[in-house]
Amino acid sequence: MSAKLFDLSGRLALVTGSSRGLGNTLARGLAAAGADLVLHGRDADRVRREAAAIAGDYGVKVSTTLFDVTDRDGAARALDGVLDTVGVPDILVNNAGIQSRAPFNEIEAKNWDAVLATNLSSVFYVSQPITRRMAERGSGKVVNIGSVVTLLARQTVVPYTAAKGGVAMLSKGMAADLARFNVQVNTISPGYFASEMNTALINDPEFDAWVKARTPAQRWGDFEELVGALIFLASDASSFVSGQNIFVDGGMTSVV
Template identity: 50%
Template structure:
């Protein structure tokens, strides 16, 4: 049974993995045997994270940096990584940003920036990697969505729109690429303690509300996502396609 979850020999690219959720996923896949490519927009940040993952796991870890919204840069990076590191068997589209502002106040520029990074970036990188995977008739793409793919809260409309779009992009990718042997799924985290939610986690009233609203009764952590990521990256999920797995302590299952 354990061999079904073994990632030995698999090369996995995790975007936005210098910190937070991406960093935890990179470490988890490395511990499961994968050769991991740590990504950031800034190469020094990626290199520091890659060194840390290697020290903790002993795995083969590579650092890279590129802008996920710049298609020529993405294409060049994927070509280089496939030539120098190995064929990418798993892509985790994790890179994302948040912007908190009421809909009536947010600028079009800030709206577009959030959509570009959270949704268009996943499309660009996903399509770039799929172009390599499709001729091989194998490969796994995991998009990191959110409970905001299903729910909405005031003040984060562009993020909610982007993550809702990413959930359906996951379905669209699966519809087009599953016949060629690819698997495309998503993980939708609940509220996790991370850099992106630092202001919320420091708010006693919000924390109390969240823990009462969540059946598990607590905030999540990035490490809570690792098991789902390993499963979706491994042969154990061979017949799973187009699905969004909510890892949210039960938040989206109750009224």
């Protein structure tokens, strides 16, 4: 198989939540494969700094967009600006997400609403304006970021579990409707990764031990280990792959 299948040179990628954390790692992985970027966040200074850093590191074009992914109208306005001035992305990565932990009987409605809006509804808000234009063009790649909780459940994260389960099925529904336009939609579902969101869990000896015992690889993942799956799903190598949920979890979902 030619390495050119994985070459993203000349492609344009928009990654939500890409000024920090996982989204930043994914954006940098796409840039390393040759893609130009639209970096997204809400902190204007941070987004600009990261855009300049990535452009300098990889020699690609990096544009920026600022909006709250839970604001349907605000997202639509910002994305119209991207589409009109930068162009129609070839690759969309829906990465933005938050977490809220509480036992089911103690979940506050406002936290339920926030997690569902950020992790699930935003995928619809951001994707639809872009996939309409992808469909008109006749090509596109959408990669939604899920979680092992698209398949499994764990105590105290019911809103997140519901949202990420929804993301996996939303990807399948999008794939069913968009495949005829040569737009592929898939999900990448990480296991437990050493991240800012998981700092408290990493520093909890009991939970750290549970993760390592529950994961056949016996360790937390590193964000860089998600880049390969993303490049595959964003490239021509996956031209007949759609509606799939790829678990990058050290084997966690493969064992009892």
